[in-house]
Amino acid sequence: MKGLIKLLAILAMLMPTLMAGDKDKKIEELEKRIQKLERNKALDRIEFTGDLRVTADSIDATMAAHYDGMVIQKGMVDTLFYYGSTGMFPMNGLSDVNAYIAQNYSNYLYFKEGVTFDYLKQAMGMFDAQSMQMLMGMLMPGAYVPEQDYSNSIAYTTKLRLNMRAKVMDNIKFTGRLAMYKAWGDSTGVQVFNGQPNSFTIDGTNAGTPNSDILRVERAYFDWSHLGGSDWYLSIGRRPSTEGPPLHNRESELRQGTPTGHLVNFQFDGVTIGTHYGENNAAFRFCYGVGFESGIGSADQLRAPADRLKDVHMGGINWDIYNGDYMKLQTTVMGAWDITDGFNGLVVMPNNVVTGDPVPGPMIMRFTPSTNLGDFYMGSVVLERDETYFTWFASLAFSQSKPNDQTTPFGGLLSDPFDVPEDQDGYSYYVGVTAPVGTLNLGLEYNYGSEYWFNFTQGADDLVASKLATRGSVFELYMIKNFVKGLGRARAKLKLSAMLYDYEYSGSGWQVGAPKELVDTDAASFGQLSMAEMMSVPMLGFTTYKDILDIRSALIVKF
Numbered sequence: 001m002k003g004l005i006k007l008l009a010i011l012a013m014l015m016p017t018l019m020a021g022d023k024d025k026k027i028e029e030l031e032k033r034i035q036k037l038e039r040n041k042a043l044d045r046i047e048f049t050g051d052l053r054v055t056a057d058s059i060d061a062t063m064a065a066h067y068d069g070m071v072i073q074k075g076m077v078d079t080l081f082y083y084g085s086t087g088m089f090p091m092n093g094l095s096d097v098n099a100y101i102a103q104n105y106s107n108y109l110y111f112k113e114g115v116t117f118d119y120l121k122q123a124m125g126m127f128d129a130q131s132m133q134m135l136m137g138m139l140m141p142g143a144y145v146p147e148q149d150y151s152n153s154i155a156y157t158t159k160l161r162l163n164m165r166a167k168v169m170d171n172i173k174f175t176g177r178l179a180m181y182k183a184w185g186d187s188t189g190v191q192v193f194n195g196q197p198n199s200f201t202i203d204g205t206n207a208g209t210p211n212s213d214i215l216r217v218e219r220a221y222f223d224w225s226h227l228g229g230s231d232w233y234l235s236i237g238r239r240p241s242t243e244g245p246p247l248h249n250r251e252s253e254l255r256q257g258t259p260t261g262h263l264v265n266f267q268f269d270g271v272t273i274g275t276h277y278g279e280n281n282a283a284f285r286f287c288y289g290v291g292f293e294s295g296i297g298s299a300d301q302l303r304a305p306a307d308r309l310k311d312v313h314m315g316g317i318n319w320d321i322y323n324g325d326y327m328k329l330q331t332t333v334m335g336a337w338d339i340t341d342g343f344n345g346l347v348v349m350p351n352n353v354v355t356g357d358p359v360p361g362p363m364i365m366r367f368t369p370s371t372n373l374g375d376f377y378m379g380s381v382v383l384e385r386d387e388t389y390f391t392w393f394a395s396l397a398f399s400q401s402k403p404n405d406q407t408t409p410f411g412g413l414l415s416d417p418f419d420v421p422e423d424q425d426g427y428s429y430y431v432g433v434t435a436p437v438g439t440l441n442l443g444l445e446y447n448y449g450s451e452y453w454f455n456f457t458q459g460a461d462d463l464v465a466s467k468l469a470t471r472g473s474v475f476e477l478y479m480i481k482n483f484v485k486g487l488g489r490a491r492a493k494l495k496l497s498a499m500l501y502d503y504e505y506s507g508s509g510w511q512v513g514a515p516k517e518l519v520d521t522d523a524a525s526f527g528q529l530s531m532a533e534m535m536s537v538p539m540l541g542f543t544t545y546k547d548i549l550d551i552r553s554a555l556i557v558k559f
Helices: 002-045 069-086 094-103 105-113 117-124 129-139 247-251 531-536
Strands: 046-063 066-068 148-169 172-183 212-224 232-238 269-277 282-292 312-323 327-340 345-348 364-367 372-386 391-403 424-437 440-449 472-483 492-503 545-558
Touching: 066 069, 069 094, 069 105, 069 117, 069 129, 094 105, 148 212, 247 424, 247 440, 247 472, 269 312, 282 327
Parallel strands: none
Antiparallel strands: 046 148, 046 545, 148 172, 172 212, 212 232, 232 269, 269 282, 282 312, 312 327, 327 372, 345 364, 372 391, 391 424, 424 440, 440 472, 472 492, 492 545
16 A cells, blocks of 8 residues: 555656656657748749750761961970070071980070969060061971861760749849769869860859769849839849840740840859840840959959959940840840959860970869950840741841950960051841651751950850851751640650751961961872962961761750
């Protein structure tokens, strides 16, 4: 009896604790339920969509005959060492130079340590025309590279895009896009520079060129509508500046970007202030952005004030003049001020662009611009119409350079390193037609760019090179098979396409360096060329394409 009384007493003492523990457990379970509801509510506010594209490209190309500018650059530096030491040109060409270097190698290494581009400009300016002709006649034969075939029978890539949308308030919304674009078997994120603008990763192209399996922020901005109760809106962040009209036609998609794709396919950060008006959803927008920030990451604090670079600012107008159901008329007019000789990026350089020597390595380098070269102005207008059985578009664009007197080892604004830059005008036109046949879309496009044509389409995800930056012609033929469920839009597509590039001039997509006409020659060696052929072969800093055939198959799944 005493034991039972003792047990009841103990239970009476523990009962508040047990009840409290049970209460705490219920509260904990209730909190978990509330957290789950709040999480689900937060996720419901963010709309996630995306697409996955797997492609297989087969590339056949011709590399243009040229004189290797890096070989000539090295020959110039070596000859300057010989000339500075002996006071005369070598009698037996580079054989005398190489023998002298071998005999005085320590002095040669000391000399190269002090070679800068400014020194080369000053030294080359001391030679008269006859001496320069004699020097080039000595250097060019050993620098000749004949026309060569190039092929990559199969190249696979995967591109993943994750889209995000969220309604923050009644008049504020967020839009974002993360993108991964990689070649199968490569996730390094850094490429060896091959002369093409898409062969190194910069801020404006890192989501449009294959680099790695990293998810990068392609777009991230908010829209704030009805400012102060007006019809104007404000948009700030990483801009929707890629894949603008009429590029959506070749992908069988709705409009993807704000500026016309003929002019801009390039990521940048900036601000847009605009308004929609009229019965046909016309829109007028002022846009501003920054292409290069000089004060962060470039160690400009280590430079003298006179040598510090200015930021690259970009601005203009995007105007949807008419945006009806069956016709669209749009224009983009813009300027880019204080353009530099490149943009911040990571790259493996095969040659030292000052001395021409091979770079020991390979070594990953952070490229930082060296100087401001001047301004660019450009504009485009695109007309698109839906007819009864097909859709067609036509786009016309222009560009104009306004250089200062600065040049770099890569050149000045559309000029060569040792030349005086001048204003240059360029133009391009772009036309296309697409026709639906059941669940198929058949399309044909053509674009042409003039000698001095330049635009900001280096972020295009054309595998070899941006077709709309081409100084020459590009034909594209494609077929898209849409897999449609019920009456909805296609959730999966198969695209087969063929693009034929026919370059007339070098330097497509570059703001630096003078375009060189690419010549036709089947000569297998320098000795087989006539004097006229020898003089017509261009001197190029790096190998360039003369023509490219890119046959692509792509499977796209949207989710």
